[in-house]
Amino acid sequence: MSPRRVPVSRRDRPAKALLSREGLVATALRIMHDEGLERVTMRRLASELDTGPASLYVYVRNTAELHGALLDELLLGLELPAEAVAAGRPKGSVERWREGLVELLCGYTALLLGHPSLARSVLTLRPSGPNYLRLIEALLGLLRAGGVPERQAAWGVDLLLQHATATAAEQGTRDESVDADGEIHTQAMAIREATGDEYPNIGLVRDELFSGTGEQRLRWMFAALIEGVATTATPA
């Protein structure tokens, strides 16, 4: 029907920015910041880049890989504490490494808390980007600075990162998605209604189950994790 020869796009669009992995990730990052990760779909991304969804599969294997790239981009903004840079060589006040660890882990958690659905994705991702490796490197450095044995340090990094990611993923749904916020109330109510008859221990510590701020609990959890990692011997 309508003539298809008019090359309007040539003048209308800003040069159509040739597709590339970098362009893809940059656009995805922008959408994530503006509208949240759930809006970053292959179809949305494609239409944003003036193409069909199939074209994206030239640059990323699948959605999971795209999410991995987004995480690494985000990690660029995570500054490593000074203690982690001069790794392996303990200096300054004793136990400084613990503070450095908590700081770094809180930073990583805060980063993910800004994008909780990314955290959910990362939890099943085994990230492999250079900036994630830097993070592992820094955590290992701090643990070694604290004199934590090699195997405990190696396994500990897993434990610490998993906890940070899971915490962000868990908090996630609460403020972002519409539906899930009913569930906290439902659980809180269930716990408050749990009779000391059927659930004596819940009855005894009921208030403590809800005590503390998120920040307090998070810092305590990291401290407990670090303590456990530092003092629990691995098998064999």
Place this chain on the structure above:
Amino acid sequence: MSPRRVPVSRRDRPAKALLSREGLVATALRIMHDEGLERVTMRRLASELDTGPASLYVYVRNTAELHGALLDELLLGLELPAEAVAAGRPKGSVERWREGLVELLCGYTALLLGHPSLARSVLTLRPSGPNYLRLIEALLGLLRAGGVPERQAAWGVDLLLQHATATAAEQGTRDESVDADGEIHTQAMAIREATGDEYPNIGLVRDELFSGTGEQRLRWMFAALIEGVATTATPA
């Protein structure tokens, strides 16, 4: 066109089992066991129950709530260790409570490892079913039996359950979904290729990052968690 008066269904179908929340959950449970949670969709459930998807919303608020019900049904099959039942009163050999905790947590993890995508869902769920409360009750009982202070015990339950759930969720994708198994290899390769130049600490403990069996690492992680919870003081 075709006459709609023939009540064939009356003879063909097994009485069409009136809709109910229990029936819904039972059907969902069956599909989950046979084909995995990703097949348990509202539409699939509806067609299985000979109705439209809209009808299900009379019995569950949304998918998240349905998943919560599935978890609680699953937890029916989790047996609590004897130590947890006679809670609060330490008896038998000292430190028996630690074994009980590890056992219970491993049991819970194993349960979820059988349905990793349910674990992913549970992580953002704050479950509130009676059987989940029983689990909280048992964990609290064991921690109290170990003389762990109230606040540490309360906050610790959160930490322990989150770790168990996150572990199952993480393992999850690996064997279940098709795509994600590439990522472990990708990460492993990235770590193996990380030069000791750029990543000295990774270079030093490289082998330990991959050492141990899943079972060994899980038990060590729970032991470390428990140790940290038991010995780390909460603020204020």
Place this chain on the structure above:
DNA sequence: ACCTGAACACCGTTCAAGT
């Protein structure tokens, strides 16, 4: 080679309308 239109095979949730 690099790219993509069109299709395949699905989703959760809502709401006006029926019984």
Place this chain on the structure above:
DNA sequence: ACCTGAACACCGTTCAAGT
């Protein structure tokens, strides 16, 4: 009241075909 057909507004991924 209780229930539901039909629609709304989407998904990820593949593959044959084009340039």
